[in-house]
Amino acid sequence: MFDWDNARRRLDELNAYAEDPNIWNDPDRAQELMKERQHLETRIKTVQQFDQELEDAIELESLGDSEEDEDTVQEAQEALRDLQGRVQKMEIESLLSGEADANDTYLEVNAGAGGTEAQDWAHMLRRMYVRWAESQGYKVEQIAETPGEEAGIKSATLRISGHNAFGWLKSESGVHRLVRISPFDSQARRHTSFASVWVYPVIDDRIEVEILDKDVRVDTFRSSGAGGQHVNTTDSAVRLTHIPTGIVVGCQSGRSQHQNRAQAWDMLRARLYERELKRREEAAQATADQKSDIGWGNQLRSYVLQPYQMVKDVRTGVERTDSKKVLDGDITDFLEAALAQKVAPDQDAEDEDARA
Structure with a gap:
């Protein structure tokens, strides 16, 4: 839903624009690009955070299973449910791609x-x-x-x-x-x-x-x-x-x-x-x-x-x-x-x- 490869490619382009001193010759355009860059950076970091949380929760549940610790297993499962809810919300947000959806x-x-x-x-x-x-x-x-x-x-x-x-x-x-x-x-x-x-x-x-x-x-x-x-x-x-x-x-x-x-x-x-x-x-x-x-x-x-x-x-x-x-x-x-x-x-x- 997030179109990960294109998002990373677009962020590389925007980072290159940001290093160009001539970009501020058109302040409005520059602000628009910087706003897009910040949004993409935030989304990419969020996905990376999701990946890390998923790995941590799976590892925690595996540890709880091996030690037969029900509290640890329950903690891991609660973390997975919370992560699932946030991922679903991000999936919904990724559908906000209409002509004016991003606007105030x-x-x-x-x-x-x-x-x-x-x-x-x-x-x-x-x-x-x-x-x-x-x-x-x-x-x-x-x-x-x-x-x-x-x-x-x-x-x-x-x-x-x-x-x-x-x-x-x-x-x-x-x-x-x-x-x-x-x-x-x-x-x-x-x-x-x-x-x-x-x-x-x-x-x-x-x-x-x-x-x-x-x-x-x-x-x-x-x-x-x-x-x-x-x-x-x-x-x-x-x-x-x-x-x-x-x-x-x-x-x-x-x-x-x-x-x-x-x-x-x-x-x-x-x-x-x-x-x-x-x-x-x-x-x-x-x-x-x-x-x-x-x-x-x-x-x-x-x-x-x-x-x-x-x-x-x-x-x-x-x-x-x-x-x-x-x-x-x-x-x-x-x-x-x-x-x-x-x-x-x-x-x-x-x-x-x-x-x-």
């Missing part, structure tokens, strides 16, 4: 209909993604937020930065459903709430997205979140509406309208780029009729807190009964299953071609 990502959360209950659910979802991103060592920046009237949020936009951030999270776009006893209902009745998530990649200047000025409406307004006296007393927040597609993006995290405008244009370019990626993917996979099995539009996952505990992914069938851990950011199982399912049709096609 924007993630939007929007409350569905239902007032305070739905807005509180949107807040819980945002917290879940922040917790997951931080556990992966990613940097999280809040770009925009619209608070709810009584609690929670109506919407929020995050920028999550780190290698493969978009690749990991791209499968999270869709509708998320919560079932629980509402803390806002004096009669303690069970409520069902919905919130939507939209994930799209951050793109750099090498990717050209043509946007005509006449197709974009620009609105400015006062920020509603924290940010200091300047942010809250001037029309520094910016909202862009792309008229042909209806796409709307907004930014209020910067200290000036100029900063927010620049960020909003980057977000709009990213949304249009993601839209084109999706159009191409759907055209290439015209047989993807599985979407018709999903209720509530594009429902992705159900989170049930009462009368029992269960989180179930509609697409992959993955279920968890530890809902609190999931809402605390432990969602990697769901991400891995969605990614594996996404690449499975491609792998099946390759196997079929090989048999033919």
Whole structure:
């Protein structure tokens, strides 16, 4: 899965580039190559570490068997199971080879209909993604937020930065459903709430997205979140509406309208780029009729807190009964299953071609 020989060959090429003093004549290109070099070095060292851990565990188990030491055998087997889990995760990561998988990502959360209950659910979802991103060592920046009237949020936009951030999270776009006893209902009745998530990649200047000025409406307004006296007393927040597609993006995290405008244009370019990626993917996979099995539009996952505990992914069938851990950011199982399912049709096609 890792394509070891080509990875070693590419690292040798990058090491040769790094020794060329002329490489920094183009700083952007140099940084890109150095980033690729660091990533490859890390992956290669990880594989070498796996090899060493495997040898150590096998040797330890053999020693335990020869001395009839059950504790040593058990320790070796636990080490092998842990190693197996990490190798499987790396196999999944090696499948993140899409056009924008390695990029940073924007993630939007929007409350569905239902007032305070739905807005509180949107807040819980945002917290879940922040917790997951931080556990992966990613940097999280809040770009925009619209608070709810009584609690929670109506919407929020995050920028999550780190290698493969978009690749990991791209499968999270869709509708998320919560079932629980509402803390806002004096009669303690069970409520069902919905919130939507939209994930799209951050793109750099090498990717050209043509946007005509006449197709974009620009609105400015006062920020509603924290940010200091300047942010809250001037029309520094910016909202862009792309008229042909209806796409709307907004930014209020910067200290000036100029900063927010620049960020909003980057977000709009990213949304249009993601839209084109999706159009191409759907055209290439015209047989993807599985979407018709999903209720509530594009429902992705159900989170049930009462009368029992269960989180179930509609697409992959993955279920968890530890809902609190999931809402605390432990969602990697769901991400891995969605990614594996996404690449499975491609792998099946390759196997079929090989048999033919």
